[in-house]
Amino acid sequence: MNKLTSTTDGLSSASQETGHLPRSPNGEPSDAHPLVARPHFSLRKHDGSSETLRQSQDLECVDEPAEATECLLSVRGLVKSYRKANVEIPVLKGVDLDVRPGEFLAIVGQSGSGKSTLLHLIGLLDHPDQGAVFLGGDRIDNVPVRIRDQLRNRTFGMVFQFYHLLPELTTLENILVPVMIGRSFWSYWRQRKEYRRRAIELLELIGLGHRLKHRPHELSGGELQRAAIARALINRPQILLADEPTGNLDPETGAEILNLLRTLRDEEHLTIVMVTHDHSIAALADRIVCLSGGKIRNEAT
Amino acid sequence: MYRWLLCWRYLKTRYIALASIISVTLGVATMIVVNSVMLGFTHEMQNRLHGILSDLIFQSRSLEGFPDPDWHMEQIRRVAGDAIEAMTPTVVVPGMLNYQVGDAWMTRPVQIIGVDERTQAQVSDFSKYLQHPENRKNLSFNLREGGYDVIDHQADGPSLPRDEMALAGWEHRRRAARLRKMIEQVQQEPEQQSPSQGAEASPFTNPFERAQTNEPVAAFDPETSQYTGAILGIGLASFRRNGQDHFLLLPGDDVKLTLPTVGTPPRIVSDTFTVVDFYESKMSEYDANFVFVPIRVLQQLRGMIDPSTGKGYVNAISIKLKPGADMNEVRDRLRNAFAPQYYAIDTWRDSQGPLLAAVNMETAILNVLLFLIICVAGFGILAIFFMIVVEKTRDIGILKALGASAAGVMSIFLGYGLLLGVVGAGAGLTLGLLFVRHINEIADLLGRITGHRVFDPDIYYFYKIPTIVDPWTVGWIMAGAMLIAVLASVLPALRAARLHPVEALRYE
Numbered sequence: 058m059n060k061l062t063s064t065t066d067g068l069s070s071a072s073q074e075t076g077h078l079p080r081s082p083n084g085e086p087s088d089a090h091p092l093v094a095r096p097h098f099s100l101r102k103h104d105g106s107s108e109t110l111r112q113s114q115d116l117e118c119v120d121e122p123a124e125a126t127e128c129l130l131s132v133r134g135l136v137k138s139y140r141k142a143n144v145e146i147p148v149l150k151g152v153d154l155d156v157r158p159g160e161f162l163a164i165v166g167q168s169g170s171g172k173s174t175l176l177h178l179i180g181l182l183d184h185p186d187q188g189a190v191f192l193g194g195d196r197i198d199n200v201p202v203r204i205r206d207q208l209r210n211r212t213f214g215m216v217f218q219f220y221h222l223l224p225e226l227t228t229l230e231n232i233l234v235p236v237m238i239g240r241s242f243w244s245y246w247r248q249r250k251e252y253r254r255r256a257i258e259l260l261e262l263i264g265l266g267h268r269l270k271h272r273p274h275e276l277s278g279g280e281l282q283r284a285a286i287a288r289a290l291i292n293r294p295q296i297l298l299a300d301e302p303t304g305n306l307d308p309e310t311g312a313e314i315l316n317l318l319r320t321l322r323d324e325e326h327l328t329i330v331m332v333t334h335d336h337s338i339a340a341l342a343d344r345i346v347c348l349s350g351g352k353i354r355n356e357a358t
Numbered sequence: 359m360y361r362w363l364l365c366w367r368y369l370k371t372r373y374i375a376l377a378s379i380i381s382v383t384l385g386v387a388t389m390i391v392v393n394s395v396m397l398g399f400t401h402e403m404q405n406r407l408h409g410i411l412s413d414l415i416f417q418s419r420s421l422e423g424f425p426d427p428d429w430h431m432e433q434i435r436r437v438a439g440d441a442i443e444a445m446t447p448t449v450v451v452p453g454m455l456n457y458q459v460g461d462a463w464m465t466r467p468v469q470i471i472g473v474d475e476r477t478q479a480q481v482s483d484f485s486k487y488l489q490h491p492e493n494r495k496n497l498s499f500n501l502r503e504g505g506y507d508v509i510d511h512q513a514d515g516p517s518l519p520r521d522e523m524a525l526a527g528w529e530h531r532r533r534a535a536r537l538r539k540m541i542e543q544v545q546q547e548p549e550q551q552s553p554s555q556g557a558e559a560s561p562f563t564n565p566f567e568r569a570q571t572n573e574p575v576a577a578f579d580p581e582t583s584q585y586t587g588a589i590l591g592i593g594l595a596s597f598r599r600n601g602q603d604h605f606l607l608l609p610g611d612d613v614k615l616t617l618p619t620v621g622t623p624p625r626i627v628s629d630t631f632t633v634v635d636f637y638e639s640k641m642s643e644y645d646a647n648f649v650f651v652p653i654r655v656l657q658q659l660r661g662m663i664d665p666s667t668g669k670g671y672v673n674a675i676s677i678k679l680k681p682g683a684d685m686n687e688v689r690d691r692l693r694n695a696f697a698p699q700y701y702a703i704d705t706w707r708d709s710q711g712p713l714l715a716a717v718n719m720e721t722a723i724l725n726v727l728l729f730l731i732i733c734v735a736g737f738g739i740l741a742i743f744f745m746i747v748v749e750k751t752r753d754i755g756i757l758k759a760l761g762a763s764a765a766g767v768m769s770i771f772l773g774y775g776l777l778l779g780v781v782g783a784g785a786g787l788t789l790g791l792l793f794v795r796h797i798n799e800i801a802d803l804l805g806r807i808t809g810h811r812v813f814d815p816d817i818y819y820f821y822k823i824p825t826i827v828d829p830w831t832v833g834w835i836m837a838g839a840m841l842i843a844v845l846a847s848v849l850p851a852l853r854a855a856r857l858h859p860v861e862a863l864r865y866e
């Protein structure tokens with residue numbers, strides 16, 4: 058399963074390390090993995106402007122994520138290809154990426170360049186053929202299924218390219234789905250009022266306060282996009298992964314959503330990785346990298 | 359939480375799934391109805407059989423019987439006295455019943471049973487089935503003055519009154535005798551008496567008393583005296599049309615019994631008896647077969663009394679066991695103690711074994727067939743669930759992407775299946791119980807619509823369809839139906855659980 062061990066010596070030690078991830082020493086809820094239950098990174102001191110390019114360090118980073126405290130999310134040598142009828146379509150050919158806490162990173166690339174694929178790998182929806190994903194220095198792409206599910210639920214907030222709201226549920230229920238998934242029936246039931254309040258707060262924050270009881274098919278594209286963002290944020294994730302959050306919107310609405318993301322980044326102490334093919338949208342991020350030919354090419358803001 | 363929310367929403371937005379549970383509902387309802395009716399019938403039948411027959415029957419293998427019943431009873435008591443509550447000797451012999459209706463003689467084959475009027479009621483429900491309230495309390499072969507039941511005392515619902523029974527008894531006998539005398543006079547002096555007057559005197563022209571005139575009994579006045587009493591099975595004396603009983607003769611009328619004597623070759627003897635009551639066990643083959651007479655009279659008639667000792671032969675000894683005694687164990691003890699070539703010792707269940715087994719078999723087969731119907735419903739659920747899983751592929755991908763575990767996704771569909779099972783079985787339960795509760799009204803309605811009686815009391819001698827709802831059976835049926843619904847959703851649920859989130863998300 059882990060092809061990395063044969064290729065890179067350093068990674069094997071990383072994977073060994075993850076073999077015995079320390080259980081939480083204090084009174085953390087036992088069902089939450091320490092990776093998941095990690096408190097929010099509060100260090101937002103860095104300006105994220107001057108030293109984004111660390112090509113010299115990147116070479117070291119191939120083995121171990123550089124400065125675990127500084128890189129919240131690191132991707133090393135990700136390789137992914139799809140196989141269809143014995144034809145192998147390589148999509149990612151060794152992607153390296155570092156994201157600092159509190160950063161708003163935009164990944165641009167042509168349609169079909171593999172942006173969504175990369176985001177799915179980071180968000181633990183899929184397994185890479187090769188390479189590794191690190192969260193705060195711990196390798197997360199090969200953790201057990203249960204922890205994967207928890208990480209998807211708590212640590213990452215996913216905004217999908219096509220919104221992907223559940224048609225049977227109202228906007229409010231849709232937004233509460235990650236909360237329901239992450240909690241047992243009773244713990245949800247006991248605190249349902251509180252969760253509801255948070256969901257409504259969030260919806261009001263993103264300007265959907267008047268659409269609580271509407272079904273997805275009764276909402277416009279922009280509203281759906283905002284609902285999807287609210288759903289991604291309801292569990293207070295560390296990292297928001299947004300796949301073309303403005304893809305189907307007119308430029309003004311798109312800019313509005315972008316501004317919203319920036320505000321949220323500030324208010325909710327988020328780290329955002331956004332994927333887009335639109336350079337003008339990407340320009341609103343802190344940092345832009347370019348994905349082409351299956352690799353990351355850096356671009357200055 | 360999301361599981362139940364989604365289950366509920368899927369149920370509410372997909373009425374097609376409800377179509378699949380209709381068959382579950384119908385299956386459950388039919389199973390409940392069939393089991394209740396079968397159980398009701400079995401119970402009723404067993405009760406009646408057990409009421410008619412005593413717990414144990416100690417029989418001679420020969421129609422000749424065995425001598426000295428007292429000695430036998432003593433032996434039986436020695437072997438199994440601890441378990442025995444009461445015993446009574448009986449003589450059983452096939453015979454013929456003759457009585458006159460109008461000008462015609464009716465002849466019926468019967469089973470003539472000689473019973474001991476003191477002890478017979480102790481071993482079985484015999485007296486419960488009689489038509490005179492006094493006879494029920496205290497059996498007597500003497501004709502009662504009147505007061506026979508007009509309303510069937512065993513009917514547990516409305517039944518048509520038997521108006522003719524109001525006339526039965528001595529009153530009827532005297533009137534018939536006077537009428538017979540008048541007819542004799544008319545025949546002697548036809549010019550003095552008009553026949554229409556005679557008809558007015560008694561609208562119930564029952565002139566077969568004429569037969570008695572041939573009897574060589576001197577100074578026998580039928581107005582004041584009776585022959586030996588006989589209790590007739592009610593089916594021998596009446597017929598039922600549209601739920602109304604019509605009587606061919608009444609207590610107070612005389613009948614003839616013809617039977618073979620003991621000895622080889624047997625001779626045929628015949629004697630006149632007075633009907634004193636009717637026996638109605640509501641088991642038609644008994645009611646149309648049995649004639650009860652005093653055991654001593656029957657023994658004399660058949661020549662069963664040993665002239666040297668004065669003791670009579672009997673055919674059988676009916677034994678009632680103490681409550682809680684093990685019937686089969688006592689039977690086995692007795693079987694070991696008595697020579698099997700002469701004595702047949704059976705429990706009432708043994709003697710009715712084939713009938714009871716047939717009923718049980720019927721119930722079992724019906725249950726299997728009906729359960730198959732529910733299984734078919736299960737396949738319907740399977741197909742519909744597969745469609746729903748395919749339709750919901752993208753949503754399943756979303757849930758997984760948001761952190762739902764495979765088990766969680768699986769339980770959505772298992773829960774959905776369970777929900778359908780609960781709804782279906784619950785509806786079936788309600789429907790089934792309602793049906794059972796109103797089964798007689800429904801049978802009537804069906805009868806009126808089709809013009810054909812669904813449940814014909816003429817055949818069954820019950821006025822109503824007997825039903826018993828056994829909570830255990832109902833529980834099993836419900837559990838089975840729900841289990842099938844859940845099992846049918848296992849495959850679709852597994853498929854949903856195995857979906858790869860990214861591929862599911864890309865599904866259009």
Ligand SMILES: Nc1ncnc2c1ncn2[C@@H]1O[C@H](COP(=O)(O)OP(=O)(O)OP(=O)(O)O)[C@@H](O)[C@H]1O
Pocket residue numbers: 139140141146148166167168169170171172173174175218334
């Ligand atoms: N399941 C699959 N099987 C085969 N090929 C696939 C599969 N999924 C993705 N691909 C291919 O991988 C490539 C990258 O897909 P991906 O969705 O990551 O592109 P993208 O950069 O997100 O494009 P867009 O901007 O249009 O969303 C595409 O060429 C696509 O055809």
Ligand SMILES: [Mg+2]
Pocket residue numbers: 172173174218300
């Ligand atoms: Mg894409």
